[in-house]
Amino acid sequence: MQSWQQRININHEIRFGKPCITGTRIAVWDILGWLASGMTYDEVIEDFPALSKEDILAALAFAANREENTKHLVYWRFFKRLSRFQKPGKSSFRTC
Numbered sequence: 001m002q003s004w005q006q007r008i009n010i011n012h013e014i015r016f017g018k019p020c021i022t023g024t025r026i027a028v029w030d031i032l033g034w035l036a037s038g039m040t041y042d043e044v045i046e047d048f049p050a051l052s053k054e055d056i057l058a059a060l061a062f063a064a065n066r067e068e069n070t071k072h073l074v075y076w077r078f079f080k081r082l083s084r085f086q087k088p089g090k091s092s093f094r095t096c
C-alpha cells in the first residue's frame with residue numbers, strides 16, 4: 001500500500017480544509033463515519049465508486065495518527081507556499 005500522504009490532501013478551498021481523499025471531496029471523517037456506522041469496505045466503495053480499498057486504508061492510517069499527520073501536512077503546505085515567494089539563494093529567516 002502507498003503511504004497515506006499520496007492519497008490524502010488538505011486544501012483550504014475544499015471542504016474547509018478537512019483532510020480529503022485526493023481528487024475527491026470525500027473527507028477522512030466521512031469514511032470513518034461510514035465504517036463506524038457498520039458499512040463494509042465493499043459497501044462504501046459501491047456507494048462511492050471514486051474510492052478504492054487503498055483510499056479507505058489511507059483514511060484509517062491517517063486517523064490512527066491524526067495529530068502528527070495533520071501537523072505534517074500543514075507544515076509541508078506552508079513551506080511549499082513560502083518557497084514560491086523566496087528568491088533563489090535568499091533566506092526569509094533571520095538569524096541572531
